[in-house]
Amino acid sequence: MILHTFNKPEALLKNWQFVLPQDTILLIEDGVYSLLDENLLKEKNDIFALGIDLAARGIKVAQPEVSITYGKFVSLCAEAEQISNWF
Amino acid sequence: MSKSPRTINSQESFDALLAGSAFGQCSVLFIGNGIYQLLGGQRPEPLGVKNYALGFSALSDYDVNLIYCSKSQLQLLNMHISELIIPATQLTDYEINQLIVQHDKVLSF
Numbered sequence: 001m002i003l004h005t006f007n008k009p010e011a012l013l014k015n016w017q018f019v020l021p022q023d024t025i026l027l028i029e030d031g032v033y034s035l036l037d038e039n040l041l042k043e044k045n046d047i048f049a050l051g052i053d054l055a056a057r058g059i060k061v062a063q064p065e066v067s068i069t070y071g072k073f074v075s076l077c078a079e080a081e082q083i084s085n086w087f
Numbered sequence: 088m089s090k091s092p093r094t095i096n097s098q099e100s101f102d103a104l105l106a107g108s109a110f111g112q113c114s115v116l117f118i119g120n121g122i123y124q125l126l127g128g129q130r131p132e133p134l135g136v137k138n139y140a141l142g143f144s145a146l147s148d149y150d151v152n153l154i155y156c157s158k159s160q161l162q163l164l165n166m167h168i169s170e171l172i173i174p175a176t177q178l179t180d181y182e183i184n185q186l187i188v189q190h191d192k193v194l195s196f
C-alpha cells in the first residue's frame with residue numbers, strides 16, 4: 001500500500017492516475033478542498049483528510065472517519081510501504 | 088480576490104478593501120481559489136493563524152455592499168451559494184467583464 005498525500009486540489013486532479021485502487025489517499029492543507037466534490041468519497045480508495053485543515057477551511061464531511069488527527073497521520077505513514085507526496 | 092485563504096495576498100487584499108472603502112465606493116469580486124475565502128465556519132486558530140474571514144461580515148459597516156463572485160467558478164469548485172459566509176451576487180463571465188469596465192480602478196490580488 002502506498003500513502004499518497006495531496007496538498008492542493010490541482011495536485012490530486014493532475015496525479016490521480018498514479019493512485020492504485022489499494023492505495024490510501026491523505027488530503028492535507030488546501031488539498032482538503034477536494035472533498036467539496038462529494039463524489040470523491042465514492043472512490044474505492046481509503047481517503048482521509050487532516051481534521052485541523054478541514055476545520056481551518058470550513059469544510060464539513062459527512063463521514064466523520066475521514067477526518068483524522070496528526071497522530072493518525074503518523075500511523076498511516078508507519079503502515080504504508082511507500083509514501084508519495086504530490087504537490 | 089483570486090487567492091486561497093491564509094495567503095498573504097488574501098489578507099492584504101482584505102486590508103486594501105477596508106482602506107479603500109474609507110475613500111470611496113468599493114466593490115469586491117471573488118474569482119478562482121479566492122472563492123474559498125468565503126466558505127463559512129472557518130476555524131484556522133489551531134494552526135496559529137488569525138481568522139480574518141470573520142471580518143467579511145463587517146464589510147457592510149464599511150459601506151462595502153457590492154460583493155460579487157463568479158458563478159461558473161463557484162460551480163467549478165463544487166461550492167454552493169448557501170455555504171458562503173456573506174451573501175455574494177453570482178455573476179456570469181460576461182457580467183464580470185461589464186463589472187470591470189464600469190469601475191475606474193481595478194486592484195487584483
